[in-house]
Amino acid sequence: QVQLVESGGGLVQAGDSLRLSCAASGRTFSRSGMGWFRQAPGKEREFVARITWGGGSTYYADSVEGRFTISRDNAKNTVYLQINSLKPEDTAVYYCAASANSYGSSVPSEYAYWGQGTQVTVSS
Numbered sequence: 001q002v003q004l005v006e007s008g009g010g011l012v013q014a015g016d017s018l019r020l021s022c023a024a025s026g027r028t029f030s031r032s033g034m035g036w037f038r039q040a041p042g043k044e045r046e047f048v049a050r051i052t053w054g055g056g057s058t059y060y061a062d063s064v065e066g067r068f069t070i071s072r073d074n075a076k077n078t079v080y081l082q083i084n085s086l087k088p089e090d091t092a093v094y095y096c097a098a099s100a101n102s103y104g105s106s107v108p109s110e111y112a113y114w115g116q117g118t119q120v121t122v123s124s
Contacts, residue, residue, distance in 0.1 A: 002026035002098045002113040009094060009118030012086055016122075020081040022096030022115055030074040033104025035111060036081045038092035038120075045095070049081060050104035059106070064090075086122045093117040 008020040020036070035050040049060045049070040058070050069082040079096055097111035105111070 002029055002032065004096050004098060004113055004115035006094065006096050006115045006118040009120045011121045011123065014087055014122055014124050016086050017082070017084045018086065018120060020083065020094055020096075020118060020120075022079045022081075024077045024079070024098065026098075026113075029077050029098065031102055033099040033102050034070075034072060034079045035097045035099065035104045035106075036068075036070060036079075036094060037097060037108060038090075038094045039117075040092040043092075045108050047106040047108070048094070050099075050106065051079065052104065053102035057103075059104075061106075083120070086120075088122045088124045091120060091122050093119050 003025045005023045031053050036048040037045050039045040047061050051058045051070045055072045067085050072079040095117045096115045098113040100112040
């Protein structure tokens, strides 16, 4: 069992940066692939980034490549999402998720645990 709590969202201006955090509890965190997803109003939840269990490999959606960076600190049971050069189209609720395997996925249904989400709103 893994419990996830996101934080770090807020109201920012276009061009600003944010760092989202996802604190995990549960002894399987360090063996889990982790992912970040987002969901804008009226849209489906979409993949943003994922990181393998040891942090050795990261993967990004094309829409965020070069602006978003996912990382993790297994000693702190935390995964991060650094977001730079924010755009109004980045406005969404951001969710972290823990996979049942060590690699994660871009598919939401392959994640076993989800946080409650943190709102990011970008004004132009």
